[in-house]
Amino acid sequence: MKSLLSLLLLLILQASPLEIEKEIYKIIIGALLPNKKIVKVWIDNPDAFSAILRLHKIRLVQNPQKADILFISKQDSFSKISFKKIIFVNSYTLLKRYQKGVIGGFFWQKGRPNIVFLRKPLQLHHITLPPDLQKYIEDKL
Amino acid sequence: MQRGLVHLLLYSLLFAQENIDGLLKRYEQEAELSKITKIDTAGCLYIYTRQMLEAMQAYTLADVLKSVPGLLYTITSNNLHLFSAPSSSFIPATAARLYINDHDVTSASFGSALLIWGDMPIEYIDHIEVYKGTSAIEFGEETAIIIIKVYTKLAKREMGKKLRLRIDSLGSKSIDTYVAKSNQSSLFLYWHGADTKSKHYLKQNSVISRDRNDFTFYTRYSANNFSLEASHYLLNKDPFLGYGRSQRALGGGLDAKHSYINFNTNFLGGHWNIAYDRLNYNRVYKDAKGVYISKGLIQRFRLHFRDEIFTIAFKRHLKGGKHSLLLGGFYKYKYFAQKGRFDTIHTNFSNSFHLFTLYAEESYCIDKGFLAIFSLKGDLYHYEKSVKDQSLAIVRLGVIKNIDGWQWKGFYTKTYLPVQFFALYSKDNTPFITDPNLKYPTLNIFTLEAIKRDTNYIITYKFGRRNIKNLINYFPKTGYHNIKKRLYYTIAEVNFAYLLNANNKIYIDLVKGINSQGTYSPDIQINVRLFNTYKMFTIYNELLYKNSYSYYGKYIKDSLDYTMAIKYQISRDLSIGMRGENLLTKGFRQAYRIAEAYPINDRRYIFNMEYTF
Numbered sequence: 080m081k082s083l084l085s086l087l088l089l090l091i092l093q094a095s096p097l098e099i100e101k102e103i104y105k106i107i108i109g110a111l112l113p114n115k116k117i118v119k120v121w122i123d124n125p126d127a128f129s130a131i132l133r134l135h136k137i138r139l140v141q142n143p144q145k146a147d148i149l150f151i152s153k154q155d156s157f158s159k160i161s162f163k164k165i166i167f168v169n170s171y172t173l174l175k176r177y178q179k180g181v182i183g184g185f186f187w188q189k190g191r192p193n194i195v196f197l198r199k200p201l202q203l204h205h206i207t208l209p210p211d212l213q214k215y216i217e218d219k220l
Numbered sequence: 221m222q223r224g225l226v227h228l229l230l231y232s233l234l235f236a237q238e239n240i241d242g243l244l245k246r247y248e249q250e251a252e253l254s255k256i257t258k259i260d261t262a263g264c265l266y267i268y269t270r271q272m273l274e275a276m277q278a279y280t281l282a283d284v285l286k287s288v289p290g291l292l293y294t295i296t297s298n299n300l301h302l303f304s305a306p307s308s309s310f311i312p313a314t315a316a317r318l319y320i321n322d323h324d325v326t327s328a329s330f331g332s333a334l335l336i337w338g339d340m341p342i343e344y345i346d347h348i349e350v351y352k353g354t355s356a357i358e359f360g361e362e363t364a365i366i367i368i369k370v371y372t373k374l375a376k377r378e379m380g381k382k383l384r385l386r387i388d389s390l391g392s393k394s395i396d397t398y399v400a401k402s403n404q405s406s407l408f409l410y411w412h413g414a415d416t417k418s419k420h421y422l423k424q425n426s427v428i429s430r431d432r433n434d435f436t437f438y439t440r441y442s443a444n445n446f447s448l449e450a451s452h453y454l455l456n457k458d459p460f461l462g463y464g465r466s467q468r469a470l471g472g473g474l475d476a477k478h479s480y481i482n483f484n485t486n487f488l489g490g491h492w493n494i495a496y497d498r499l500n501y502n503r504v505y506k507d508a509k510g511v512y513i514s515k516g517l518i519q520r521f522r523l524h525f526r527d528e529i530f531t532i533a534f535k536r537h538l539k540g541g542k543h544s545l546l547l548g549g550f551y552k553y554k555y556f557a558q559k560g561r562f563d564t565i566h567t568n569f570s571n572s573f574h575l576f577t578l579y580a581e582e583s584y585c586i587d588k589g590f591l592a593i594f595s596l597k598g599d600l601y602h603y604e605k606s607v608k609d610q611s612l613a614i615v616r617l618g619v620i621k622n623i624d625g626w627q628w629k630g631f632y633t634k635t636y637l638p639v640q641f642f643a644l645y646s647k648d649n650t651p652f653i654t655d656p657n658l659k660y661p662t663l664n665i666f667t668l669e670a671i672k673r674d675t676n677y678i679i680t681y682k683f684g685r686r687n688i689k690n691l692i693n694y695f696p697k698t699g700y701h702n703i704k705k706r707l708y709y710t711i712a713e714v715n716f717a718y719l720l721n722a723n724n725k726i727y728i729d730l731v732k733g734i735n736s737q738g739t740y741s742p743d744i745q746i747n748v749r750l751f752n753t754y755k756m757f758t759i760y761n762e763l764l765y766k767n768s769y770s771y772y773g774k775y776i777k778d779s780l781d782y783t784m785a786i787k788y789q790i791s792r793d794l795s796i797g798m799r800g801e802n803l804l805t806k807g808f809r810q811a812y813r814i815a816e817a818y819p820i821n822d823r824r825y826i827f828n829m830e831y832t833f
Contacts, residue, residue, distance in 0.1 A: 096251040103243050154403070171379050172403045187377040189793070189832040190270070192247050194240070211239050 100130035103185060107194070108137070110208050111165055111182065112147055121146035123156035127169055151181075165204055175220040182206070183215075195220070249722060254347040257371055261583065261593050261618065263354030263631070264290075264667060264682055264713075270346050275751050275760045277785040277799040277828050279386065279394070280339045281318075281348075281370070286781075286821070287762060288350050289729035289747055290682075290713050291366070293338075295820055297467055297812045298505070299430050299460035299474065301338030303366060306733030307743035307769075308709060312661070312692065314637045317356065317364035321372055321440075321449060323482040324361055327499055328554035329525040331640030336455055336476045336501065341436055343384055343396035344410040346373045353667040353684050355616045355633045357579050357595040360535040360548040363614055363635050365665065365686075372440065373398070375406035382832045389825040390417040405443035412436040418458075419822040426468035426508055428818075429458040446485035453478045463521060464507020467815035472504035472521075490536035490548075499527040511562075512696055513651035518563040523651065525642070528555040542585040549578040556641040562651055569647035572604040581616075589622035593631075607644050607656040612636050629669040637661045643692060643700040653699020659690040661702070676720065682713040708736040723753035742766035742778070742808070760785040764808070771811035781807035781821060787828075797828040 108131075112118050117136055121143040122128045128150045131137065140146045148165045151157065154173060160166070162180035174184035174195060182204065183196035194215045196208060201216065208216065254269045268276075268284050278284050282301065285293040292304045302310045313332035318325050325333040342348070351367040359367065378400030386394045394414035401407045418430035435454040440447060454477045462469030480497040502524045505511050511521040535548030557570035579597035586592055595616035602609050618631035639658050646654040665686040672679045686709050690702040716728045731745040746765040752758070762783040769776050782804045787797035801807075802821040809817040 096247060099243055099247040099250055103240065103247060106240055106243070170403065172401075186379070188379040189382070190373065190378050192244050192251070194244065211241075215240075 097130050097133070101133045103194070104128075104131050105134055106212075107167065107183070107185065108134070108148065110212050111167070111204075111206055115147060119145060119147045120150065121148075121160075122150040122152075123159075124152045127152035165206075166200075171220075178220050245722070252347065253371060253374065253377075254349065257347075257369070258349055259351075259358050261591075261620065262358040263351040263367070264669060264684070266350045266352075268348040268350075272751065273342065273345070273347065275753075275758045275785065275787070276762070276783075277760070277787060277797050277826070278342060279826075279828075281337065281342055281368070282339050284342065284348055285338075285350070285368070287747055287749060287764060289715060289745065290352060290711055290731045290733070291350075292741055292745070292766070292808070293820075294741075294808075294810045295430070295460065297461040297815065298463045298503070299432075299457050300335045302332075302334065304741045305709065305735075306711065306731055306745055307735040307739045307741060308733065308737070309740035311366070312637055314640055315364060316366040316368065317362065319359070319361070319367065319369045320451070321482070322359065322361075322369070322484075322493070323449065323480065323495055324531075325478065325480065325497070326362070327478075327501065327525070327640075328527040328529055328556050329499075329501065329558070329641050331638060336478055336499070337453065339416075339432065339434065339455070340370075340453065341394075341396060341412040341414065341434070342370065343382075343412060344372050344398055344408075344436075344438055345370045347371055353631070353633070353665050353686075355595065355597070355614050355635050357581050357597045357614060357616060358546070360533060360546070360550065360579065362552075362575070362577075363597075363599070363638065365635065365637075365663065372410075372438065373400070373408065375400040375408040375440065375442070376402040378408065380832055382830065384831075385829045386414075387827050388417075390419065390822060392416045392824075392826075405441065407442075408438075408440045410436070410438040421818070423468050423815075424508065426470060428461060428469065430460050432457040445487075446483065448484075449480075449482040451478075451480055459505055461812060461815045461818075462507050462511075463503075463505040464509060464511040465517070465814070466507055466509035467812060468508040470506040470508055472506050475502040475504075476500065490534050493531065493533040493550075495529075495531040497527065497529040497531075499525070499529075501525040501527075513562055514649050514653045514696070514699065515562070515565055515651070518565075520561070520563060521651065522561040524559040526555075526557040526559075529553070544583040544585075546581040547579075549576075551576055554641075556645075558642065558646070560651055565650060567647055567650050569645075571607070571641060571645045573607070574602045576600045576602075579614075591620040593618040593620070601638075603645075605645065610660060612660060625672060627669075627671040627673070629667070629671070631665075631667045633663070633665040633667075635663050635665065637663065637688075639692060643694075649699065652694070655700050658692060658700060659702050661688055661690045661692060663688045676718065678715075678717045678719075680713075680715040682711070682715070684711045684713075685709070710734045723751075725751045739769055740771055742769045756789040758787040758789070766808050769811075771817075772813055774811050774817065776809050776811050776817050779806055779808040780804055793832045795830045797830070799826040799828065800824070801826070 119140045120137045121140050143160045150167050152169050166181045168174050168184040169186050171186050171188045182200040185194050196216045198216050198218050252269050254267050266288050304310050318333035349369045354367050356363050381399050384396040396412045398410040413435050415433045421428040433456050438451040440449045457474040459469040459473040461467040478499045482495040484493050505521040510517040530553045533550035538545040552575040555572040560567040577599050581595040584592045597614040599612045614635045616633045620629050667684045670681045687706050689706045693703050694700050711733045714730045718726045727749040729747040733743050744767040748763040750761040764781040766779045768778045783801050785799040789795045802823040805823050807819050807821045809819050811817040
């Protein structure tokens with residue numbers, strides 16, 4: 080038992096940023112699509128969303144039309160997609176620019192990682208976030 | 221198999237139980253840039269993370285360097301920063317190098333960056349790494365045995381603006397602000413201005429002051445595959461005791477500025493760097509009993525240096541199987557001009573040199589947890605005038621091996637210290653008697669480290685021994701010369717870090733130094749640093765003990781420098797803080813040959829406000 084506790088503590092101290100990022104995306108995807116067992120994901124840049132690629136319950140799709148959720152890191156990508164989809168970004172600039180259509184973002188700002196969900200797009204998609212994510216909802220940027 | 225499944229289950233449980241707030245906090249800590257830039261093989265390493273710097277409310281590089289174990293960051297009689305090692309006198313200026321984002325800001329004239337940048341502001345700095353007993357090959361740069369690497373904040377992580385205001389009980393005031401933007405490209409802009417007051421002493425009609433004011437501008441633009449940096453640092457400093465016979469300065473001081481541009485890109489499978497530096501350094505001294513130069517006693521000493529440095533550097537990492545090879549080289553052109561006015565004597569001359577360097581470092585993984593390192597570097601100095609060419613080599617051998625839960629690191633380095641221009645060359649030997657035939661001091665350095673990492677503590681034992689031949693010294697009558705005798709230095713250190721949890725940590729360092737020349741500074745250091753967070757409060761306590769010492773017959777009693785900082789986070793974007801330095805007024809006192817000893821840090825209370833938007 081003692082060795083198990085030590086191992087647990089060691090894991091707490093040694094989890095890599097990528098592993099933690101993966102867990103954060105797992106919570107985000109789970110909150111946005113709670114009823115999907117396998118989530119169809121489209122990403123515009125594998126390097127920017129490598130943590131998502133490590134998740135088990137996702138299926139990567141090549142066509143954004145067939146995806147349940149779109150993860151976007153580049154401005155150019157917005158010309159290829161439909162705003163009717165759930166869109167999540169990794170940049171404050173993109174979130175601010177497309178705040179009417181983008182549901183949220185996970186990005187670095189002011190030297191710290193931030194999660195933001197936008198109220199109107201959430202309502203548009205009839206999504207109610209779990210209680211522990213409610214405080215990350217903003218009306219606008 | 222069973223054990224693997226248990227591990228997997230525990231790992232899943234670990235994340236399942238953690239809420240999003242905890243994950244974000246841990247993500248911030250684990251994604252610290254200090255974990256990316258550090259080089260474990262480069263020497264004994266001390267890291268000051270962003271979290272630590274913020275808790276310390278550190279404002280200048282001096283606030284940080286004073287707590288590095290095994291180094292004493294002190295001030296010379298003419299108000300310049302230099303290191304001394306426990307028990308030793310000042311370490312040669314050329315032994316330490318300072319890098320800002322891997323750009324060397326060392327001067328060509330006097331061979332050190334700390335004389336100007338020693339008080340640089342660090343609000344734009346993300347984290348600081350200090351390497352001791354290194355050779356600089358691992359960084360692909362010029363040789364040094366102490367390397368200070370400061371890394372600026374990244375625009376893509378800052379994305380916003382910040383304002384920091386500061387005042388203190390001695391009347392100092394400062395402002396720092398930056399703007400960071402990032403999209404496909406990123407831009408970081410930083411401005412700093414400070415007017416820093418010190419405690420004044422009145423000695424027979426002379427005001428002894430270390431007041432200074434400085435201004436900094438820094439910008440970095442990054443896009444796709446390149447980054448471009450530009451910086452300008454302007455510094456004015458009072459002379460403190462000055463440079464004269466009585467060490468009672470009657471005015472003058474230091475007036476310096478340093479500008480650089482630095483371009484980095486990846487090309488042809490390697491990393492390329494092109495940089496240009498320009499530095500102006502003006503010193504004026506007047507003393508109650510005059511200033512002694514090689515031509516006799518004068519009333520007014522005025523010396524102006526101008527440096528220009530052009531750098532082109534290349535390096536490439538080749539990895540395959542058990543091998544990791546770093547190959548690189550650089551060319552530097554360094555120009556040095558000196559103008560002097562010493563009463564009626566005027567001087568005006570210049571010199572320059574070309575430095576060609578090639579290096580290689582092989583890290584070979586013998587086995588899991590067993591690494592062997594071999595480094596080799598060749599330097600060729602070709603001078604424009606008078607000074608003979610120098611061809612020198614650096615060799616470094618080392619092993620890192622894990623044995624029974626301990627990590628052992630052993631390194632042997634054969635290296636040298638470059639000689640600064642103003643010791644090698646002058647016209648008519650004014651104001652100093654120079655020697656173009658000076659030999660470059662050579663060093664043999666042996667270091668051994670044993671590190672034990674457990675879930676909540678890290679303990680490190682360090683032992684180092686070095687000998688130096690041809691150290692350069694100055695006597696007013698004979699000028700610069702090599703000390704033929706080999707000098708020995710030994711240091712033993714224990715560093716203990718106890719991590720109660722992510723918010724509560726204690727660091728204890730014990731250091732003992734032995735010097736074959738005698739004792740010129742405290743030979744025992746004990747540093748205790750505590751970092752605590754309680755709700756919206758962040759508290760930092762720092763106790764630096766140094767034992768008593770004698771300096772040319774002067775007895776200086778032991779010192780205890782106590783610093784405390786407390787910060788209250790009003791909201792996510794706004795914080796206020798207070799930092800008290802040398803609170804017990806028993807901080808370290810530096811002894812000087814003629815003048816009495818003075819405390820390096822004044823007692824002061826600093827009020828700090830930080831706002832991000």
